[in-house]
Amino acid sequence: MLTVFFIGTAGSGKSLLTAAFSDWLRLSKQDVSTVNLDPGVLSLPYSPDVDVRDYIDVGSIMEEYGLGPNGAMIAAADMMAEEIENIAKEVEDLRSDIVLVDTPGQMELFAFRASGPFIVNEITKGPKVIVYLFDAVFSANPL
Secondary structure, eight states: OOEEEEEESTSSSSHHHHHHHHHHHHHHTTTEEEEEEOOOOOOOOSSSEGGGGGGHHHHHHHHHHHHHHHHHHHHHHHHHHHHHHHHHHHHHOOOEEEEEEESOOOOHHHHSHHHHHHHHHHHOOOOOEEEEEEEHHHOOOOO
């Protein structure tokens, strides 16, 4: 099982690439599954096979702990780490050759917190690849 993580800034196209790449792989007769790891996303351009929102509700976290959106996303990342066994079992049960993982736009949740590398290491045991997306607007004008 090859796992491909799409990471990048908010609005860089991670969800759209997940949708388009999974469609293309399916047209190419590849066995592919999609995983949404963004607990704060309201809608997606694909139907994830595994969805962290089935485990974690950012709105409930905000309400229960009196947090704003950013604080709730940090708490959600830590809660996701606590649920990773269940999430990983769901992914494993799919038995796909390729797993595409759509991550939150708040890259710091994966890059700079202990829960991020833990989630990446535990979600699947096979080889992993990261595809980093950068917003084209910033690519054209770095200022």
